[in-house]
Amino acid sequence: MANQSSAPKGAATGEAAVDEKILREMYRNVYATRQFELTCVTLYRQGLIRGYFHPYLGEEAIAAGACAAIGRDDYIVSTHRGHGHCISKGADLKLMMAEIVGRATGYCKGRGGSMHISSKLDNNLGANGIVGAGIPIATGAGLGIRVKGSRQVVIAFFSDGASNNGVFAESINLASVFQLPVIYMLENNHYAVSTPVECSAGDCNLANRGPAYGVPGVCIDGNDAEEVYLTTKQAVERARRGEGPTLIEAKTYRHGGHHVNDPGLYMDQEALASWKARDPVNLLRAKINDVSVKQIEAKVDAEVAEAVEFAKNSPEPSVEEFLASIADD
Amino acid sequence: MAELKYREALNRALFEEMRRDPLVFVMGEGIAERGGSYKVTEGLLKEFGPNRVIDTPIAEASFTGAGVGAALIGTRPVVEILFVDFTTLILDQIINQAAKYEFMSGGQGKVPMVLRTQGGAGNGLAGQHSQSLEALFYHIPGLKVVMPSTPYDALGLLKAAIRDDHPVIFIEHKLLYMTKGEVPAEEYVVSLGQADIKKPGEDVTVITYSYMTLKCLEAAHALEKEGIRAEVVDLRTLSPLDKKTLLESVSKTGRAVIVHEACKRGGVGADIAAMLMEEAYDELDGPVLRICGKNTTIPYNLELEKACVPSVAEIIAGVRTVL
Numbered sequence: 284m285a286n287q288s289s290a291p292k293g294a295a296t297g298e299a300a301v302d303e304k305i306l307r308e309m310y311r312n313v314y315a316t317r318q319f320e321l322t323c324v325t326l327y328r329q330g331l332i333r334g335y336f337h338p339y340l341g342e343e344a345i346a347a348g349a350c351a352a353i354g355r356d357d358y359i360v361s362t363h364r365g366h367g368h369c370i371s372k373g374a375d376l377k378l379m380m381a382e383i384v385g386r387a388t389g390y391c392k393g394r395g396g397s398m399h400i401s402s403k404l405d406n407n408l409g410a411n412g413i414v415g416a417g418i419p420i421a422t423g424a425g426l427g428i429r430v431k432g433s434r435q436v437v438i439a440f441f442s443d444g445a446s447n448n449g450v451f452a453e454s455i456n457l458a459s460v461f462q463l464p465v466i467y468m469l470e471n472n473h474y475a476v477s478t479p480v481e482c483s484a485g486d487c488n489l490a491n492r493g494p495a496y497g498v499p500g501v502c503i504d505g506n507d508a509e510e511v512y513l514t515t516k517q518a519v520e521r522a523r524r525g526e527g528p529t530l531i532e533a534k535t536y537r538h539g540g541h542h543v544n545d546p547g548l549y550m551d552q553e554a555l556a557s558w559k560a561r562d563p564v565n566l567l568r569a570k571i572n573d574v575s576v577k578q579i580e581a582k583v584d585a586e587v588a589e590a591v592e593f594a595k596n597s598p599e600p601s602v603e604e605f606l607a608s609i610a611d612d
Numbered sequence: 613m614a615e616l617k618y619r620e621a622l623n624r625a626l627f628e629e630m631r632r633d634p635l636v637f638v639m640g641e642g643i644a645e646r647g648g649s650y651k652v653t654e655g656l657l658k659e660f661g662p663n664r665v666i667d668t669p670i671a672e673a674s675f676t677g678a679g680v681g682a683a684l685i686g687t688r689p690v691v692e693i694l695f696v697d698f699t700t701l702i703l704d705q706i707i708n709q710a711a712k713y714e715f716m717s718g719g720q721g722k723v724p725m726v727l728r729t730q731g732g733a734g735n736g737l738a739g740q741h742s743q744s745l746e747a748l749f750y751h752i753p754g755l756k757v758v759m760p761s762t763p764y765d766a767l768g769l770l771k772a773a774i775r776d777d778h779p780v781i782f783i784e785h786k787l788l789y790m791t792k793g794e795v796p797a798e799e800y801v802v803s804l805g806q807a808d809i810k811k812p813g814e815d816v817t818v819i820t821y822s823y824m825t826l827k828c829l830e831a832a833h834a835l836e837k838e839g840i841r842a843e844v845v846d847l848r849t850l851s852p853l854d855k856k857t858l859l860e861s862v863s864k865t866g867r868a869v870i871v872h873e874a875c876k877r878g879g880v881g882a883d884i885a886a887m888l889m890e891e892a893y894d895e896l897d898g899p900v901l902r903i904c905g906k907n908t909t910i911p912y913n914l915e916l917e918k919a920c921v922p923s924v925a926e927i928i929a930g931v932r933t934v935l
């Protein structure tokens with residue numbers, strides 16, 4: 284795959300434009316996602332986590348940047364690769380870890396696992412095991428907001444593979460016709476499992492799909508949290524003004540295979556190295572003073588350790604209670 | 613005879629049919645270069661090339677519909693949907709198009725397409741990757757539904773499905789891919805619509821299919837030690853249903869237990885039980901028992917997941933109650 288896109292050289296967008304507080308918030312989230320997931324990989328190898336786990340490693344800046352541009356009251360819809368979205372939207376790491384380990388104390392009582400975390404408290408409408416299924420749901424949340432007459436917005440996270448599914452075309456068209464307050468955040472990590480985007484899209488500039496439906500489409504560097512933040516902020520303001528949806532294509536790259544058991548040998552090694560050299564965690568760390576970085580990291584490390592302890596010490600869901608709860612179904 | 617894994621048997625069926633008929637082609641997500649998530653299509657790309665071994669974008673409704681169109685003009689597509697759970701995305705093309713075309717065109721056109729997919733619980737994959745949805749397809753006139761339990765059946769039935777002139781929904785089970793069984797070296801086909809008595813017995817008929825066949829056999833062998841001789845009938849093909857074999861077996865034993873992993877409500881077992889009531893009432897010595905999956909979404913937690921599908925112990929206990 285010689286024509287695999289290499290990492291952008293670095294964006295021109297507003298170096299100093301983002302205030303320190305936002306930078307620190309975003310750094311907390313990219314670092315927390317990184318540490319949380321590296322810990323999950325270890326727990327997976329130990330057999331504590333089962334089923335599918337799709338790491339967001341390498342893509343952390345998109346969720347962190349996008350969520351920094353919205354409030355607690357705004358909604359997100361996530362994907363099968365959803366830990367980063369969840370964390371950046373404010374999830375409690377303890378409840379997340381307990382869910383991923385399948386314990387009764389988890390967000391979904393151990394019924395959902397990694398691929399299905401949702402958190403009502405954070406207006407996180409949830410991850411999804413069905414690729415693309417979140418896109419119409421986000422669109423519907425946008426519709427609900429209009430019916431209610433509130434000023435909220437929705438961010439729909441999804442990836443390049445999902446953008447080839449019919450639900451994407453239908454949803455973005457709906458949102459355009461109805462001028463819904465939805466930000467379509469297309470995380471282009473260049474692969475759908477092992478299929479490179481060049482082999483599945485007739486036009487690899489996926490942002491172009493916006494204008495085809497009367498929606499502005501912007502392509503940005505997804506490894507640069509600041510750029511993601513600033514672009515999302517504009518889209519959010521536009522949506523709050525009632526001017527409708529925006530499609531943002533944030534380019535990025537997975538740091539490994541599709542899921543934790545996929546070594547990803549098919550990945551373009553050169554492209555991977557060039558993207559890794561622009562690690563989103565490192566890029567953001569360099570923009571924050573050392574004292575703050577140390578404080579944030581120490582706090583997150585403690586939180587992740589606490590989450591693991593909490594999960595391990597939590598009870599398994601009771602089989603008897605579960606069976607009783609479905610007895611009349 | 614050679615010992616093959618279920619997934620290897622399926623792979624051999626595809627190789628043989630693609631060699632035999634240049635109009636057979638396969639299409640799905642990650643099936644060419646990667647050889648499929650369960651390695652069923654491994655090696656096909658190398659021998660048959662990208663024109664007949666096609667990796668698709670994540671566009672299930674459209675590539676399934678493309679299969680229908682290609683079948684209408686005389687090719688024989690084998691379309692793969694990674695999980696039966698995702699067949700919900702293609703139901704228009706299956707139910708309104710593939711299943712009905714031949715009938716509605718007055719027989720002018722046929723849809724000789726196979727839809728290969730995979731279902732079942734057991735790997736901690738949670739609610740959207742663990743379902744057993746065969747009843748959806750079983751319900752639809754115009755579709756054939758095949759669910760093999762052994763490598764031998766998988767190979768022979770897939771070949772028959774590919775040669776069949778009608779749309780066939782071919783549902784594998786994720787826990788079967790690594791199971792092994794004897795398969796003859798020479799070519800053979802297993803006709804659609806024929807159940808197989810996997811273990812003969814006199815006392816009770818246990819009707820099942822797919823992965824549950826293995827559990828029923830285990831239960832039947834355990835019951836044998838108590839002197840209970842259960843006959844295990846593996847349907848292999850749900851539609852067309854081999855009523856003859858079922859009625860003969862039930863006439864012999866007078867008792868029937870139906871076991872499937874899918875939810876009990878609205879399941880295939882309900883239909884078979886009703887059929888036995890209608891057609892074999894006088895032969896039955898007692899009510900037909902169903903041992904099925906719980907009426908619930910499959911949970912992620914492994915212990916909860918286990919509680920949702922019939923266990924060997926449950927089957928043993930169930931069979932005892934009807935005797």
Ligand SMILES: Cc1ncc(C[n+]2csc(CCOP(=O)(O)OP(=O)(O)O)c2C)c(N)n1
Pocket residue numbers: 337363364412413414415441442443444445446472474475476541641670672694698701
């Ligand atoms: C409708 C549907 N089709 C196929 C799958 C299997 N699957 C899971 S993730 C995935 C790739 C998704 O690619 P993309 O949307 O680019 O997301 P990424 O994994 O790259 O984050 C596929 C094919 C699925 N879960 N749902």
